[in-house]
Amino acid sequence: MTDKTLHIVGGGMAGSEAAWQAAHMGVDVVLHEMRPKVETFAHQTDDFAEMVCSNSFRSDDDEQNAVGLLHWEMRQANGLIMSSADHNRLPAGGALAVDRDAFAQYVTEKLRALPNIRVEYGEISDLPTDGHWIFATGPLTSPALGDAIANETGTDRLAFFDAIAPIVYADSIDMDVVWAQSRYDKGDTEDERRAYLNCPMTRDQYEAFIDALLAADKTEFHEGETATYFDGCLPIEVMAERGRDTLRFGPMKPVGLTNAHKPDDKPYAVVQLRRDNALGTLYNIVGFQTKMKYGAQTDVFRMIPGLENASFARLGGIHRNTFMNSPTLLDSQMRLKSRPNLRFAGQVTGVEGYVESAAMGLLAGRLAAAELLGLDLPDVPQDTAMGALIHHITGGAEAKSFQPMNVNFGLFRPVDGLKGGRRGRKDRYKAYTDRAKAAWIDWLEQST
Numbered sequence: 145m146t147d148k149t150l151h152i153v154g155g156g157m158a159g160s161e162a163a164w165q166a167a168h169m170g171v172d173v174v175l176h177e178m179r180p181k182v183e184t185f186a187h188q189t190d191d192f193a194e195m196v197c198s199n200s201f202r203s204d205d206d207e208q209n210a211v212g213l214l215h216w217e218m219r220q221a222n223g224l225i226m227s228s229a230d231h232n233r234l235p236a237g238g239a240l241a242v243d244r245d246a247f248a249q250y251v252t253e254k255l256r257a258l259p260n261i262r263v264e265y266g267e268i269s270d271l272p273t274d275g276h277w278i279f280a281t282g283p284l285t286s287p288a289l290g291d292a293i294a295n296e297t298g299t300d301r302l303a304f305f306d307a308i309a310p311i312v313y314a315d316s317i318d319m320d321v322v323w324a325q326s327r328y329d330k331g332d333t334e335d336e337r338r339a340y341l342n343c344p345m346t347r348d349q350y351e352a353f354i355d356a357l358l359a360a361d362k363t364e365f366h367e368g369e370t371a372t373y374f375d376g377c378l379p380i381e382v383m384a385e386r387g388r389d390t391l392r393f394g395p396m397k398p399v400g401l402t403n404a405h406k407p408d409d410k411p412y413a414v415v416q417l418r419r420d421n422a423l424g425t426l427y428n429i430v431g432f433q434t435k436m437k438y439g440a441q442t443d444v445f446r447m448i449p450g451l452e453n454a455s456f457a458r459l460g461g462i463h464r465n466t467f468m469n470s471p472t473l474l475d476s477q478m479r480l481k482s483r484p485n486l487r488f489a490g491q492v493t494g495v496e497g498y499v500e501s502a503a504m505g506l507l508a509g510r511l512a513a514a515e516l517l518g519l520d521l522p523d524v525p526q527d528t529a530m531g532a533l534i535h536h537i538t539g540g541a542e543a544k545s546f547q548p549m550n551v552n553f554g555l556f557r558p559v560d561g562l563k564g565g566r567r568g569r570k571d572r573y574k575a576y577t578d579r580a581k582a583a584w585i586d587w588l589e590q591s592t
C-alpha cells in the first residue's frame with residue numbers, strides 16, 4: 145500500500161459503500177472495523193453492513209418518493225449497498241425489504257474479493273494526524289473515539305443522543321390558524337421577530353391533547369441505552385406525566401404571543417414551530433421530542449390547531465446516536481474543517497437511516513478517492529437527492545437546532561411554476577425526481 149492509501153473506519157452502511165467506491169476508482173483502501181473485537185449493543189454479527197433493526201430500505205418509488213430517488217441515484221453510481229439489496233430482495237409491496245443476513249454477507253464477500261481493499265480488525269480510538277481517512281463509525285461510535293472527536297470539535301458539537309422533535313412540511317400548515325411571531329417580538333430584524341409559527345390552543349383543546357399524550361403508545365428504550373441524558377430534553381409525554389400543566393409552563397407556554405387572527409383571544413397554550421432549513425420548507429415543533437410510536441405521533445400532533453392536515457418530513461424520537469454538528473464542522477466535501485485530512489460519512493454526520501448513511505458513504509468514498517488521485521470533481525448538484533442531503537448537513541440546516549435528518553422533498557429547492565400544497569404534490573414530486581435524475585447522470589458523466 146502506498147501513502148495514497150485511504151483508511152476507512154467503520155464497515156457499516158457508509159464505510160462499506162465508501163470502500164467499494166474508492167476501490168473501484170483505483171485507490172488502495174484499508175477498512176478498519178472494530179467488531180468482533182469490540183462489540184456494540186445493537187450489532188449481532190461480524191459482517192459488514194449489518195442492519196441492526198428493521199430489514200427495510202423503505203420506499204423504492206423513484207418518481208414520488210425521496211428515498212426511492214436516493215436508491216435510484218445509488219444504483220446509477222454502481223452502489224454496492226443497492227446491488228446487495230436488489231440481490232437479496234424480499235416481497236414487501238412498494239418497499240424494498242431484504243434478507244438481512246444474506247444482504248450483509250453479500251456486501252462482506254464483495255468487499256473481501258477486491259484486491260485493493262485490506263481489512264484490519266480493531267478499534268481506532270484516536271483521530272490520526274496524517275494520512276487520508278474517512279470516519280464512518282455510525283450512531284454507535286465507540287466511546288473512546290467519541291471522546292477523541294469531542295476533544296477536536298468541542299463537546300457541544302458532538303451529541304451522544306438525538307432527541308428529535310417532529311418536522312412538518314411548511315406547505316401543510318394551516319396559515320389561517322397559525323401566525324408568525326417570536327415570543328415578546330424579540331429580534332433585531334423583521335425576519336427574527338417573525339421567526340416562529342404559533343399554534344393556539346383553548347383550554348379544552350389543551351386538556352384533550354394532554355389526555356391523548358398520556359394514552360398514546362410509547363416505545364421502550366433498547367438495552368444499553370439509558371435515560372440519564374434526559375436533563376433539559378424530556379420527552380413531552382414524560383413532562384405531561386409530571387403534571388397536567390407542566391407543558392403549559394414549559395414548551396407550550398402562551399406568554400408573549402398575540403394571536404394575529406384573533407387578537408382578543410388569549411390562548412391557553414401555544415405550540416411553536418421553528419424554521420428548520422434555509423429554504424423555509426420545513427418546520428420543527430419546538431421542544432416536542434418524544435418516545436411515542438410513529439402512528440400515535442401523527443394522531444396526537446394532528447390535534448394541534450393548524451396542524452390538522454400536517455405532513456411530517458420526520459417524526460420525533462429519542463435514541464442513542466453519536467452525531468456531530470456537521471453544518472459548523474464539515475466543509476462541502478465532508479472534510480473536517482479543522483483537519484481536512486479527515487472526512488466523515490454516514491450517520492455520524494447527522495443523516496439518519498441505512499439508505500442515507502450509505503449514500504453519504506458513496507459520496508465520501510468518491511470525493512476522497514478523487515482527491516487522492518488529483519481529480520477535480522464538480523460539486524454534487526444540489527437538485528439531486530444526494531446533493532440535497534449533503535447540502536443540508538454541510539450548510540443548509542440550521543446549525544443551532546441541528547438534528548439527524550432523513551432524505552425528504554422538503555430539502556429540495558422548489559421547481560418554479562408548480563402548484564404548492566397537497567393537490568400539486570404528485571406533479572411537484574415528479575418534477576423534483578425528473579430534475580434530480582438528469583442532474584445526477586450529468587454529474588456521474590463528468591466525474592468519470
Ligand SMILES: Cc1cc2nc3c(=O)[nH]c(=O)nc-3n(C[C@H](O)[C@H](O)[C@H](O)COP(=O)(O)OP(=O)(O)OC[C@H]3O[C@@H](n4cnc5c(N)ncnc54)[C@H](O)[C@@H]3O)c2cc1C
Nearest residue numbers: 154156157158178197198268281282286490491497498501
Ligand atoms: C438501535 C438502532 C436501531 C436502528 N434502526 C434502524 C432502522 O430500523 N432503520 C434504519 O434505516 N436505520 C436504523 N438505525 C440507524 C442505522 O443503524 C444507521 O442509519 C446506519 O446503520 C448507519 O450507517 P453507518 O455506516 O453510519 O453506521 P453503522 O452501520 O452503525 O456502521 C458503523 C461501523 O463502525 C464500527 N465502529 C464504531 N466505532 C468504531 C471504532 N472506533 N473503530 C472501528 N470501528 C468502529 C461499528 O462496529 C460499525 O460496524 C438504527 C440504529 C440503532 C442504533
